[in-house]
Amino acid sequence: MSVKWEKQEGNEGLLTIDVPATEVDKALDQAFKKVVKQINVPGFRKGKMPRPMFEKMYGVEALYQDALEIIIPEAYSNAIDEAGIEPVDFPEIAGTENFAKGQDFTFTATVTVKPEPKLGEYKGLEVTKLPTEVTDEEVEAQIQDQLAKKAELEIKEDEAIVEGDTAVIDFEGFVGDEAFEGGKGEDYALEIGSGSFIPGFEEQLVGVKSGEAKDVVVTFPEEYHAEELAGKEATFKVTVKEVKTKVLPELNDEFAKEIDPEVESVDALRAKIKENTIAQKEAESEGALRDELVEKAAENAEIVIPQAMINTEVDRMIQEFGQRLQMQGMNLDLYYQFSGQNEQALRDQMATDAENRVRVSLTLEAIAAAEAVQVSEEDIAAELEKMAAQFGMTKEQIITALGGTAVLENDIRTQKTVELLVENAKIS
Secondary structure (H helix, E strand, C coil): CEEEEEECCCCEEEEEEEECHHHHHHHHHHHHHHHHHHCCCCCCCCCCCCHHHHHHHHCHHHHHHHHHHHHHHHHHHHHHHHHCCCECCCCEEECHHHCCCCCCEEEEEEEEECCCCECCCCCCCEECCCCCCCCHHHHHHHHHHHHHHCCEEEECCCCCCCCCCEEEEEEEEEECCEEEEEEEEEEEEEECCCCCCCCCCHHHHCCCCCCCEEEEEEECCCCCCCCCCCCCEEEEEEEEEEEEEEECCCCCHHHHHHHCCCCCCHHHHHHHHHHHHHHHHHHHHHHHHHHHHHHHHHHHCECCCCHHHHHHHHHHHHHHHHHHHHHCCCCHHHHHHHHCCCHHHHHHHHHHHHHHHHHHHHHHHHHHHHCCCCCCHHHHHHHHHHHHHHHCCCHHHHHHHHCCCHHHHHHHHHHHHHHHHHHCCEEC
16 A cells, blocks of 8 residues: 655645555455345355355445445555544545456545644743732631531511521512413522522512512523523512521630631631641642743644634533533533523534633643653653552552553643743743
8 A cells, every 4th residue: 555645735635545456355355245244145045145146236336335434444544654644633535436346446535634833932931920928818708708607597586688698588470460480489598699599689688577578670681591581571579488697606716626626726727727728829829820821832832723623622621511510410401401502502602712722732742842841651650659549549440541541641741841831931
């Protein structure tokens, strides 16, 4: 088999593949063995019809399509290896009409290949590190959050609702004079200010007392998931059955121990919260710095990204999104129903991020090649050791789960490349 690769404009090229007649005839033999099993001929057991009889009755051309399906995938796979190219989409095959028994077969494949980025500046990039200081006010806010989580609700007998209270309500929604489906509830506990109801609903209950009724008038958002309600004005007839207010626990050493058994006092709790928050901010700052450096390097590179690569990345993002939904007890179909979107709308929404992901990946790959970033067996072994400890698995189990070490090697190379950007950056 001979192969010729001709790079064309953009990321496309033409692969011309010559298959010798011996391979053509082998493919026809395989095709016959497949087809003959499906033919019943009087006087012969199924699958035992002689080849000459088959060709006389149906013509050798009846085997061509099956033979092409055998020969083209293998020939194409060998050709891209020989040409040293990396396709990113299915090829466009031409020339199959030239296929014939006993003759050399030449076909072409128009191939979209992975682009080769033209790197711009990626060393000496200027970035500003985010501050990591933690104020006393931030620490106190976290303590107040912990107090709020432990708060108990007490009934307010004759006091009006204020923000932060929980109102137990019955309600029914109407558009005009017609009640609408899903607009009715009983004994619903609504925290005022939580933003869990339609905008404008909760605010109108402020000032209402237990036992009182209130007509709450709201307008559904234009993008509301129920199309029949989107953008429409509705009136909810609400009865407040009970009002409860939060009573915070006392901030003392016992409370501090309850929040964190490792501390002995409120002061120790404050100190630990501050220490943890500093560590969190430092990690976030480091991550943001790395992301900014990678983004700048990608922006400085010239890359024409094939649509096929963007589409593939969108597929991956939708799959990841679906997996996250499943962890929350949902699926994509339910998401489309609740959000009012369809798959195409979601794909369109993800397209820009997908393109940016591809751009970043190609840029880092090109930098790694330009800088000859190497991954040693020791690097892989160390990462496997870390993952084994993290997931409670053996290194062999992790290798099996990953389908080998190629993915791990690529991840380590990417990490090293990002580290190279950090080492060479101008950080202020």
